[in-house]
Amino acid sequence: MSSKADQILQEKNVIMKEAIGIDYDIFEQEGVAFDYERMMRESGYTIEELQEIQAHFFVGNTPIIELYNLTKLARKYAKPGYGARIMIKDEATNPSGSFKARRASVSVYEAKRLGYKGILTATSGNYGAAVASLAAKEGLDCIVVQETYDSRHVGQPEIVEKARACEAYGAEVFQLSVGPELFSTFLKLLKDTGYFNASLYSPFGIAGVETLGYEIATDCREKYGKDPEAVVITNAGGGNLTGTARGLIKAGAIDTRIVAASVDLSGLHMASDTAFNRKSFTTGHTGFGVPFSTNPDRSDVPRSAARPLRYIDEYYTVTQGDVFFMTEALANLEGLERGPAGNTSLAVAFALAQEMKEDEIILVQETEYTGAGKHINPQLSFARENGIEVKFGNPEEQVPGESIILPENAGLIKATPLDVDRMRKSYLKNLRPKMEGRELSELERTFLKEELKVDDEKLETLLNGDA
Amino acid sequence: MIKKDTWVRIHGIVLEPSERSANVPEDTAKVPLEFWTKGWLLNDAEIGDEVTIRTACGREETGNLLEANPMYELNYGKLVPELIEIGPKLRRILEEENE
Numbered sequence: 001m002s003s004k005a006d007q008i009l010q011e012k013n014v015i016m017k018e019a020i021g022i023d024y025d026i027f028e029q030e031g032v033a034f035d036y037e038r039m040m041r042e043s044g045y046t047i048e049e050l051q052e053i054q055a056h057f058f059v060g061n062t063p064i065i066e067l068y069n070l071t072k073l074a075r076k077y078a079k080p081g082y083g084a085r086i087m088i089k090d091e092a093t094n095p096s097g098s099f100k101a102r103r104a105s106v107s108v109y110e111a112k113r114l115g116y117k118g119i120l121t122a123t124s125g126n127y128g129a130a131v132a133s134l135a136a137k138e139g140l141d142c143i144v145v146q147e148t149y150d151s152r153h154v155g156q157p158e159i160v161e162k163a164r165a166c167e168a169y170g171a172e173v174f175q176l177s178v179g180p181e182l183f184s185t186f187l188k189l190l191k192d193t194g195y196f197n198a199s200l201y202s203p204f205g206i207a208g209v210e211t212l213g214y215e216i217a218t219d220c221r222e223k224y225g226k227d228p229e230a231v232v233i234t235n236a237g238g239g240n241l242t243g244t245a246r247g248l249i250k251a252g253a254i255d256t257r258i259v260a261a262s263v264d265l266s267g268l269h270m271a272s273d274t275a276f277n278r279k280s281f282t283t284g285h286t287g288f289g290v291p292f293s294t295n296p297d298r299s300d301v302p303r304s305a306a307r308p309l310r311y312i313d314e315y316y317t318v319t320q321g322d323v324f325f326m327t328e329a330l331a332n333l334e335g336l337e338r339g340p341a342g343n344t345s346l347a348v349a350f351a352l353a354q355e356m357k358e359d360e361i362i363l364v365q366e367t368e369y370t371g372a373g374k375h376i377n378p379q380l381s382f383a384r385e386n387g388i389e390v391k392f393g394n395p396e397e398q399v400p401g402e403s404i405i406l407p408e409n410a411g412l413i414k415a416t417p418l419d420v421d422r423m424r425k426s427y428l429k430n431l432r433p434k435m436e437g438r439e440l441s442e443l444e445r446t447f448l449k450e451e452l453k454v455d456d457e458k459l460e461t462l463l464n465g466d467a
Numbered sequence: 468m469i470k471k472d473t474w475v476r477i478h479g480i481v482l483e484p485s486e487r488s489a490n491v492p493e494d495t496a497k498v499p500l501e502f503w504t505k506g507w508l509l510n511d512a513e514i515g516d517e518v519t520i521r522t523a524c525g526r527e528e529t530g531n532l533l534e535a536n537p538m539y540e541l542n543y544g545k546l547v548p549e550l551i552e553i554g555p556k557l558r559r560i561l562e563e564e565n566e
Binding site: 006 | 481482486487488489490491492494495497498499500501502503504505506522523524525526539541542543544545546547549550552553554555556557558560561
């Protein structure tokens with residue numbers, strides 16, 4: 001079916017080629033396979049080049065803060081000798097207040113280098129403010145397209161705040177009501193303006209995060225004499241995880257466990273008008289984290305550079321109540337008032353630390369700024385106004401979209417494992433139409449093993465499991 | 468009357484319900500896809516008129532005039548009493564450990 005909204009989608013590849021300067025066709029290999037590393041190499045940058053670009057923008061080199069009191073609290077619930085040291089990389093100290101400045105830096109640099117007049121991005125998150133802030137520094141025009149309101153014209157407080165931030169940096173914020181046609185609207189604006197597409201999923205958008213992982217390894221070695229045993233990364237579109245993991249690997253930290261974390265919003269439809277304001281998290285949740293992992297190429301570019309299943313060792317969810325609780329704990333026990341979205345991985349780290357030895361390090365790789373709208377109090381009061389029950393209790397009993405349960409005590413914060421093999425199967429299922437009725441070539445098998453971080457035997461099991 | 472060159476907010480319809488993508492959920496399919504943006508008014512107009520504005524990036528956009536000198540109405544919300552209980556409770560637990 002070709003509705004008015006879908007017509008422009010047929011021009012997607014042409015518009016994207018113009019707006020990003022990458023010919024994705026050259027990376028295609030055969031069947032389902034494409035050369036991911038070649039794409040990252042040829043369109044990306046080396047760590048040294050990235051550091052240079054980010055130094056120009058004063059992005060990165062954020063401090064790692066050891067959370068002594070949260071560690072002590074976690075040890076209250078751990079058996080003797082257990083309770084790893086919890087650390088957090090204070091990415092809120094970047095210009096525009098989040099790690100997204102790293103991703104934006106490369107896109108803005110690239111847009112300027114290629115002579116574009118302006119830069120366009122589709123995001124309801126911190127990335128908009130990051131692009132707007134660096135575009136301001138480089139004298140580029142900027143448009144941020146965001147999904148903001150439901151059909152009652154009620155705006156999600158967190159997104160309304162992000163619009164304000166983008167406008168503070170001089171950007172135009174083009175706001176929309178709920179719906180996936182945001183993408184066709186974005187394409188039309190790209191076509192009309194001829195601006196650069198600061199996609200979150202281009203090699204630039206991912207390469208910019210590699211410095212984050214790299215800094216974690218080098219800073220930890222310098223200060224603690226080793227790599228952290230685990231790094232916890234909030235996962236939504238997959239770019240944060242992919243970039244951080246790649247940076248860790250580039251620094252040689254190959255034994256560090258890559259732990260993905262998302263807020264459990266299961267049961268809420270992401271494109272639903274009525275569910276839109278019944279969630280208190282607009283990102284970092286399972287509604288993005290799972291589909292973008294199992295079908296990375298659903299993004300706005302022909303081949304996404306964000307491919308989290310290549311790197312994930314473990315994946316956990318926590319509840320909205322857990323994250324709000326941890327945000328309050330971070331402010332009250334560590335003196336760090338930060339936004340809630342960045343604390344999803346902190347809640348997971350708090351739970352996992354209890355299963356790790358005292359001399360081990362578990363590191364949360366981001367924080368984000370906070371302010372009216374994107375602060376836990378307005379988020380919770382907004383939830384209440386929208387008929388969500390907010391109370392103390394056991395977070396396990398929450399129903400996303402109906403209740404938010406703040407843990408009665410910190411010991412009730414649990415990291416619930418997601419079945420990564422199931423996600424791998426789901427990834428393969430999404431590719432099935434392209435693989436059916438033929439033998440996979442050796443090249444395709446190698447590609448799939450890398451995509452899913454599995455060996456031959458495991459790939460075989462996944463392919464034949466429950467076909 | 469809103470004067471030309473005033474900073475305003477406009478609103479319009481991108482897609483009527485009948486024009487929406489086939490894959491949107493039922494509740495979303497029933498309502499139009501709407502847009503909002505801000506800019507400087509190109510001609511004098513009244514609230515509700517169809518107007519053209521020049522946006523922050525110099526682009527022209529047409530829609531219905533919604534408000535002049537739009538303000539940010541976001542705030543820190545009504546106090547959520549449960550939240551302020553968390554800090555003191557956690558500090559007590561940590562102090563107990565020190566005793």
